[in-house]
Amino acid sequence: MSQKKTSGEGEVIFVGAGPGDPELITVKGSRALERADRVIYAGSLVNPELLGLCRPGTPCHDSAHLTLEEVIALMFEGSKNGETIVRLHTGDPSMYGAIKEQFEHLDKQEIPYSVIPGVSSVFAAAAAVKREFTLPDISQTLILTRIAGRTPVPEREALAKLAQHQASMSIFLSVQDMGSVVQALQEGGYPISTPIAVVAKASWPDEEILLGTLETIVEKVKTAGIRKQAQILVGDFLDPANGYTRSKLYDPTFTHEYRQGTDK
Numbered sequence: 001m002s003q004k005k006t007s008g009e010g011e012v013i014f015v016g017a018g019p020g021d022p023e024l025i026t027v028k029g030s031r032a033l034e035r036a037d038r039v040i041y042a043g044s045l046v047n048p049e050l051l052g053l054c055r056p057g058t059p060c061h062d063s064a065h066l067t068l069e070e071v072i073a074l075m076f077e078g079s080k081n082g083e084t085i086v087r088l089h090t091g092d093p094s095m096y097g098a099i100k101e102q103f104e105h106l107d108k109q110e111i112p113y114s115v116i117p118g119v120s121s122v123f124a125a126a127a128a129v130k131r132e133f134t135l136p137d138i139s140q141t142l143i144l145t146r147i148a149g150r151t152p153v154p155e156r157e158a159l160a161k162l163a164q165h166q167a168s169m170s171i172f173l174s175v176q177d178m179g180s181v182v183q184a185l186q187e188g189g190y191p192i193s194t195p196i197a198v199v200a201k202a203s204w205p206d207e208e209i210l211l212g213t214l215e216t217i218v219e220k221v222k223t224a225g226i227r228k229q230a231q232i233l234v235g236d237f238l239d240p241a242n243g244y245t246r247s248k249l250y251d252p253t254f255t256h257e258y259r260q261g262t263d264k
Contacts, residue, residue, distance in 0.1 A: 010079030012106060014099055016092040016118015017041070021203035022049040024124065029116045037083035040066075040074055045090035045229070047204070068098075072105045079111045092120040095144065096172060122170040124202035125231035128209055131197075133168040135237050136245040141167035147174040147181060163188020171232035175200070178221045178232075182214050185234060190214060195238035200230040211238075 013032045018024035025033075033039065033053040041051065043062030051060050063071050071087075078085040089097045093115055106113050122144060126133060133142040143162050146153065153159075162169070163185045174181050175198060186192065192215045200208040210220045214234075 010083045012075050012085045012087055012111060012113040014087045014089060014093045014115045016116060017046045017050055017088050017090050018119040019091055019121040019124035019203045020047050020201060022047050024119045024203055025050060026116060029118060032086050032116060035084055036086040038078050039086045039088055040071055041088035042090050046088055068101060092118040095120050121202050121231050125199035125233055128199050128202050128207060129197050131238055133237055135240060136247060138236050138240045138244045139168040143167050143169045146172045147177060159184035160187040163190055168235040168237045175230040175232060176227050178218050181232060182218055185214060197233040197238055198226060198230050200226045202231060
């Protein structure tokens with residue numbers, strides 16, 4: 001949902017900060033920061049270099065130390081003053097961003113808000129390992145999920161059940177329990193030889209990439225000491241054992257509206 005700001009009232013702009021590299025914020029997101037009157041940012045994950053885009057003296061509040069109610073109070077305060085408030089979320093706000101609960105408070109107070117999408121860590125991780133999630137004849141589906149922790153996961157979305165699809169998969173917020181991840185993937189039908197990658201802090205200067213199989217990855221993660229801020233990528237797209245079919249779009253024999261195919 002997006003609401004329009006009218007003259008004289010404040011607004012809240014939810015901005016995806018990207019995965020870490022400050023150059024991976026969108027142009028539209030950076031412009032929102034440049035004109036913000038105050039910023040509320042997820043300090044545990046957002047690169048603080050992005051705050052350098054703000055005008056000098058712009059109040060910047062780290063939400064890592066705040067409750068939802070305290071975040072909303074800052075938004076209400078700024079709105080009453082006619083401010084443009086940027087709520088800066090890591091990656092893309094729509095993925096594990098806890099934005100719906102913020103929207104509901106803003107709706108009740110009729111405070112206008114909008115959302116600027118960002119680059120998710122799932123795509124930064126794919127870029128880091130130089131892989132394509134959707135290879136013809138290998139996988140045409142990407143599943144984004146997580147395992148249950150203090151935040152539960154619906155039983156119908158249990159990792160073992162999702163694994164039955166044998167699709168490409170990206171698992172958020174789960175590297176701290178890598179053993180359970182591997183067990184669930186095997187229960188779902190992934191062979192022990194299935195390739196898997198763990199990308200910690202994708203796009204940050206201290207990015208770390210671990211490549212292995214379901215058989216080897218738990219020990220590799222333990223040795224590396226990776227406990228958070230990591231994407232787990234699973235599937236044959238990482239290392240297709242039987243090869244893959246090239247894209248029809250660029251096949252010289254394939255005809256589409258922009259090009260006539262040839263016989264050879």
